[in-house]
Amino acid sequence: MKALAFLCILFATTLKPLIHLAISSSSTTTSSSSSSPEESDGHHQSYDYYSQSCPLAEQIVRQSTRSLFAGDPRTAPQLLRLLFHDCFVHGCDGSVLLEENIEGGRTERDAIPNQTLKGFDKIDFIKDIVEEACPGVVSCADVLVLAAREGVLLTGGPFYPVVTGRKDSTRSYYETAEEEIPSPNHNVSTTLARFASKGFSPRETVSLLGAHNIGSIDCDFIRTRILNFSGTGLPDPSIPTDFLIELATNCSGNSRSGLNVASGRTSTATASTAIPYYQALSPLLPSGNTFGTHYYGALLKGRGLLFSDQQLMYDRKTTKLVEAYASDDGFTFKRDFARVMMKLSSLSGSISDQGPPRLQCSRLN
Ligand code: HEM
Ligand SMILES: *[C@@H]1O[C@H](CO)[C@@H](O)[C@H](O)[C@H]1NC(C)=O
Ligand SMILES: *[C@@H]1O[C@H](CO)[C@@H](O)[C@H](O)[C@H]1NC(C)=O
Ligand SMILES: *[C@@H]1O[C@H](CO)[C@@H](O)[C@H](O)[C@H]1NC(C)=O
Ligand SMILES: CC(=O)N[C@H]1CO[C@H](CO)[C@@H](O)[C@@H]1O
Numbered sequence: 001m002k003a004l005a006f007l008c009i010l011f012a013t014t015l016k017p018l019i020h021l022a023i024s025s026s027s028t029t030t031s032s033s034s035s036s037p038e039e040s041d042g043h044h045q046s047y048d049y050y051s052q053s054c055p056l057a058e059q060i061v062r063q064s065t066r067s068l069f070a071g072d073p074r075t076a077p078q079l080l081r082l083l084f085h086d087c088f089v090h091g092c093d094g095s096v097l098l099e100e101n102i103e104g105g106r107t108e109r110d111a112i113p114n115q116t117l118k119g120f121d122k123i124d125f126i127k128d129i130v131e132e133a134c135p136g137v138v139s140c141a142d143v144l145v146l147a148a149r150e151g152v153l154l155t156g157g158p159f160y161p162v163v164t165g166r167k168d169s170t171r172s173y174y175e176t177a178e179e180e181i182p183s184p185n186h187n188v189s190t191t192l193a194r195f196a197s198k199g200f201s202p203r204e205t206v207s208l209l210g211a212h213n214i215g216s217i218d219c220d221f222i223r224t225r226i227l228n229f230s231g232t233g234l235p236d237p238s239i240p241t242d243f244l245i246e247l248a249t250n251c252s253g254n255s256r257s258g259l260n261v262a263s264g265r266t267s268t269a270t271a272s273t274a275i276p277y278y279q280a281l282s283p284l285l286p287s288g289n290t291f292g293t294h295y296y297g298a299l300l301k302g303r304g305l306l307f308s309d310q311q312l313m314y315d316r317k318t319t320k321l322v323e324a325y326a327s328d329d330g331f332t333f334k335r336d337f338a339r340v341m342m343k344l345s346s347l348s349g350s351i352s353d354q355g356p357p358r359l360q361c362s363r364l365n
Pocket of ligand 4: 246247250
């Protein structure tokens with residue numbers, strides 16, 4: 001209720017209908033308190049789905065995400081990216097978290113776009129605390145949705161309401177992840193097409209990519225852009241000279257030789273090759289105040305880090321949206337981001353692969 005009150009203040013006009021929905025659905029659950037949500041609700045989701053079966057679930061996720069974030073601000077971007085990769089492949093079903101698959105097959109974590117995902121340990125940490133309070137009740141899919149939402153809020157992003165009651169997947173989808181997750185090498189038409197295939201409009205796509213205003217990106221994703229763009233042996237011609245020099249400087253030296261000598265690449269070396277996105281989450285900055293529109297501002301100046309980011313300036317529709325999001329104090333972007341995160345968090349997958357909550361998110365039950 002506290003969260004809803006907060007929401008009222010932030011989005012009084014735009015999200016009012018949802019608040020009413022949230023209130024009426026939670027009071028429905030309360031009035032049918034004699035039966036568990038599972039019995040009364042089939043596989044329907046609702047606000048505070050665990051209000052009877054694990055009343056503290058959402059609070060536990062909130063508190064444990066906060067303490068993880070206090071110790072490591074990278075928690076927020078890591079969880080947000082994990083959520084994207086989970087929901088984009090067969091819906092938000094926790095399938096991205098699996099380290100093993102049916103019949104010993106490869107997992108989403110093995111797929112090329114997923115190889116740099118981080119934060120699995122953080123989900124495990126949160127889930128363990130939830131399991132202690134309510135064994136076998138809360139799905140990994142819900143833990144990820146709730147924790148990612150908390151992370152966005154902790155970096156200064158908007159709060160948005162999410163339903164709970166998602167089912168965990170009974171398998172992981174390696175091939176789908178390979179085929180459907182967008183690549184940093186995609187041009188704007190391919191990016192828009194990938195998102196359209198999941199029901200996102202160009203406007204929603206541009207707002208969702210604003211997630212790149214927090215977190216960090218490894219130089220591995222930039223090096224081909226600055227050294228050998230599309231196999232030309234030259235840098236991406238769309239990068240302004242001063243920015244090219246900055247990128248080359250920040251991604252040069254030890255990190256480059258480290259890249260070629262895989263065996264000599266320690267985790268410290270990897271960390272030193274990471275460029276903060278516009279210094280957004282530098283541990284030196286006060287936490288909780290970094291979510292903003294600098295991503296769009298950078299694109300306007302040709303200073304997007306990924307090729308696919310900068311591509312948003314090569315289509316009239318998306319350029320206009322970038323300009324609009326960069327043009328105010330962040331209100332428009334945050335409002336749209338809240339909406340699109342609700343949509344992302346409610347993507348659903350194949351009913352046939354739905355199972356009970358996994359006890360350990362990386363393992364099949
Ligand atoms: C065209 C679509 C997208 C592409 C090609 C893309 C690609 C990437 C790449 C290559 C990285 C760097 C990973 C690393 O260095 O380890 C990254 C980071 C990130 N992405 Fe995306 N992404 C896309 C869309 C999204 C969306 C829709 C979201 C969330 C709603 C998202 C959230 C993030 C976050 C938060 C990070 C920073 C992660 C961290 O600091 O640990 N991305 N993305
Ligand atoms: C974008 O990439 C796709 C696939 O590589 C290609 O077919 C298309 O022509 C490209 N579009 C533009 C505008 O460059
Ligand atoms: C650039 O990439 C192309 C294609 O991947 C490769 O054949 C070429 O050797 C590379 N050039 C340099 C200078 O690395
Ligand atoms: C490159 O490094 C400098 C100095 O640390 C920093 O100020 C700048 O923001 C970095 N540039 C990028 C694109 O990360
Ligand atoms: C093939 C490969 O590199 N798989 C990796 C995918 O990501 C997970 C989690 O980061 C790694 O453990 C795998 O080795």
